[in-house]
Amino acid sequence: MMPVRAHFQEDLEMLRVDVGALGAMAEHAVAGSLRALLGDDRSAAHAVIGGDDRIDALFVALEERAYGLVARQAPVAADLRVLMSSLRVMADFEKTGDRAVAVAKSALTTWPRESDTVAILGRMGDLALELLRAARKAWVDQDIEVACDLRQRDDVLDGAYRHLVAHLLAQEGPYAPSLVLHAHTAGRNLERVADHAVIVGERVGYMLTGDPGALAAEVR
Amino acid sequence: MVAGTHAPDGDVVFDMDEVSVHYGSFRALREVTLDVRKGQITAFIGPSGCGKTTLLRALNRMHDLTTGVRVEGRLLYHGHDLYAPEVDAVVVRRRIGMVFQRPNPFPKSIYDNVAFGPKVAKLDVTLDDCVEEALTRAALWNEVKDRLKSSATDLSGGQQQRLCIARAIAVQPEVILMDEPCSALDPVATLRIEDLMQELKADYTIVIVTHNMQQAARVSDMTAFFTAEVDAQADRRAGVLVEFDRTEKIFTNPSEERTEAYVSGRFG
Numbered sequence: 129m130m131p132v133r134a135h136f137q138e139d140l141e142m143l144r145v146d147v148g149a150l151g152a153m154a155e156h157a158v159a160g161s162l163r164a165l166l167g168d169d170r171s172a173a174h175a176v177i178g179g180d181d182r183i184d185a186l187f188v189a190l191e192e193r194a195y196g197l198v199a200r201q202a203p204v205a206a207d208l209r210v211l212m213s214s215l216r217v218m219a220d221f222e223k224t225g226d227r228a229v230a231v232a233k234s235a236l237t238t239w240p241r242e243s244d245t246v247a248i249l250g251r252m253g254d255l256a257l258e259l260l261r262a263a264r265k266a267w268v269d270q271d272i273e274v275a276c277d278l279r280q281r282d283d284v285l286d287g288a289y290r291h292l293v294a295h296l297l298a299q300e301g302p303y304a305p306s307l308v309l310h311a312h313t314a315g316r317n318l319e320r321v322a323d324h325a326v327i328v329g330e331r332v333g334y335m336l337t338g339d340p341g342a343l344a345a346e347v348r
Numbered sequence: 349m350v351a352g353t354h355a356p357d358g359d360v361v362f363d364m365d366e367v368s369v370h371y372g373s374f375r376a377l378r379e380v381t382l383d384v385r386k387g388q389i390t391a392f393i394g395p396s397g398c399g400k401t402t403l404l405r406a407l408n409r410m411h412d413l414t415t416g417v418r419v420e421g422r423l424l425y426h427g428h429d430l431y432a433p434e435v436d437a438v439v440v441r442r443r444i445g446m447v448f449q450r451p452n453p454f455p456k457s458i459y460d461n462v463a464f465g466p467k468v469a470k471l472d473v474t475l476d477d478c479v480e481e482a483l484t485r486a487a488l489w490n491e492v493k494d495r496l497k498s499s500a501t502d503l504s505g506g507q508q509q510r511l512c513i514a515r516a517i518a519v520q521p522e523v524i525l526m527d528e529p530c531s532a533l534d535p536v537a538t539l540r541i542e543d544l545m546q547e548l549k550a551d552y553t554i555v556i557v558t559h560n561m562q563q564a565a566r567v568s569d570m571t572a573f574f575t576a577e578v579d580a581q582a583d584r585r586a587g588v589l590v591e592f593d594r595t596e597k598i599f600t601n602p603s604e605e606r607t608e609a610y611v612s613g614r615f616g
Contacts, residue, residue, distance in 0.1 A: 133542075196596045196599075199596070200599055202562050202565070202566075
């Protein structure tokens with residue numbers, strides 16, 4: 129005798145695993161956009177931009193599957209939290225892919241790559257990618273410790289972002305407007321990548337504990 | 349014609365074309381057209397009096413046992429007219445088994461309940477093997493293998509219903525019809541039967557009538573929604589098929605307003 133509702137549990141687990149795969153695609157896109165931005169790798173930029181359609185297609189398919197499971201299985205308790213969290217997290221991973229596209233587009237644009245600015249963006253990129261990796265790990269392994277740690281780690285990236293803004297505000301000369309515009313756009317998108325990672329972490333916390341405080345934390 | 353009367357994929361087991369069922373002069377079910385496909389679970393849902401059980405009983409000629417009931421229209425089973433004069437209703441019921449609303453084991457041992465059908469049908473099988481296989485497929489063997497000679501009526505309601513499924517399976521049918529098989533069971537026993545249906549559909553075509561919409565949503569591949577509406581000819585309410593489609597479609601984006609109203613609990 130299989131456990132009661134074994135098929136539903138299997139479907140739920142498959143959905144959770146596939147949301148993790150979507151996260152891996154988003155992570156790959158962010159890594160590619162950083163290679164494009166910091167290493168001036170134009171082919172990496174084109175790959176990120178072209179690859180976003182696959183992320184979008186998987187997102188739509190997963191969303192449809194999740195709606196089907198909600199409609200057919202009327203989940204409650206932990207099952208409901210897994211399903212609703214899957215919907216939230218898949219959206220965050222999909223938006224992360226969009227941020228990677230925006231960074232890749234910044235990389236393709238001609239603007240003065242002032243060395244200190246590029247160094248700050250590099251630091252931000254490393255931190256954003258680390259947070260995204262941790263968020264995906266927290267989701268896939270259902271690791272509440274990794275999930276809880278994300279917000280604190282994001283503070284470091286927020287600090288780097290404020291440093292970037294201060295640095296850009298101090299720029300002068302004819303190249304300054306173009307540098308400020310494009311570097312700020314890239315930095316802002318990296319900061320948002322980290323925000324999505326933090327939301328995934330909060331959502332893992334809610335999924336595992338049911339604590340409404342984690343929901344409130346998402347929107348802070 | 350209703351939205352989506354033909355199920356995609358798989359061989360057609362039942363091909364119904366404008367099937368009506370009359371109780372005497374009263375037409376209880378009006379011109380139903382739909383296909384039931386092999387290896388799928390097809391659910392019939394709808395409010396009381398919509399004709400879903402009436403149609404289910406027409407699928408294995410159960411109405412033959414009731415005086416004054418008449419089935420009209422074309423009802424083909426693998427392309428053969430189920431109601432042709434030369435067709436033996438007993439043979440039909442062996443190929444197309446039925447599990448009823450309330451578990452109805454015979455007041456005999458667990459073993460005898462399962463062995464009864466193969467014995468009567470004179471199947472060329474070893475009874476012990478046949479009983480074990482049927483009970484295993486019905487996910488009951490492990491619970492009863494050490495007390496096969498105990499009375500079937502001592503089993504719990506959920507076990508009795510699985511025994512009835514084993515009894516239906518023992519005569520090697522192709523189709524299992526289930527008439528609200530979980531309505532007398534508690535939620536856990538219900539979920540066990542639902543999981544069992546998922547196991548069984550690999551080998552059997554299943555048609556289930558259920559009042560429990562969520563059950564149809566959980567277990568079935570295809571769902572037919574019936575309702576009762578006033579029949580102009582008889583000035584009485586008769587069952588009609590409103591919509592037949594993939595279950596996921598019925599429960600996420602039905603084509604008919606009446607289906608939407610029913611599945612979302614605003615009517616019925």
